[in-house]
Amino acid sequence: MLPQLQAAGVSVMVVTVASPTKAAEFVAAQEELPMSAVFCSSNLDAYRALGFYDKFGAALGARNAGLLPLEKIRARGEQGLKSMQESVKNFGKVSPIGLVSGRAFALEDAKAATQLGGAIALDGGKVVFGHRDRAVADHVDLEQALAALGVSPV
């Protein structure tokens, strides 16, 4: 999808909680996302400034953290599960140990690994779409984001 977005004149930034070292390791382990599109906020400042949930969304309650991911996965249906399997094919290529700190058993790694994300779409300096994950697997609906940007779905 990245080439189509760039062809439509959309600048794509993918921000991660990982350290620059780990992010570079991830970019090298896969082929879809170039280094130029990846950015790091390993101190989580960008996530906190936008009010994204931490601790797997614990502020919304244990029921939300436990059941919402299952509901989201089930809602994908059979075809959705196949595409999900495809999208996580890079899972395991990068070790999560030392995600931020570069060493084992560090508190900042745990905080980063349990931080939830989200997405923002900008058009002419105006935020036209916003999403924040309420739990694991509560990913942004890219078609909605593209529609807000006035870009036809690819």
Place this chain on the structure above:
Amino acid sequence: MAPGAVRRVVLALAVPATTWAFGTVPGAMVPGHGAALRGAAQSALLCAPPRVDIAPAVRARRGAVRGAAPLRLAAEAALAVDPEAAWAQHGAGDSSLLASIVPELRVLTPDAGVEVTVGEVVGSGKGLVVFMRHVG
């Protein structure tokens, strides 16, 4: 009457009747024996544990259940609606707060470790900034 009290009354009645029938205790039916039976029965009642009325406790428990339901619903509604509704306004047009925050967000490039802002990367054009939960 509690079961223990019933048992004591039955024993109090049965023992003298048995002794009368089989004649093992001479004088079992002597005058005044009825008063002795009544006394035994009354003492059995006095010894019985006091009857406990559980109706108020049952009513209290039912009341607690009835009272808990709306509280639970209110809590769930607050959790499910309030934070997201407030935040989602920023994504539904009222974006002044996010619009002031997002361009100034500072992130690092992984290759050179250079700090850039979202505004510098996206400029005044169209941009999609995805914040991953993890790496990968």
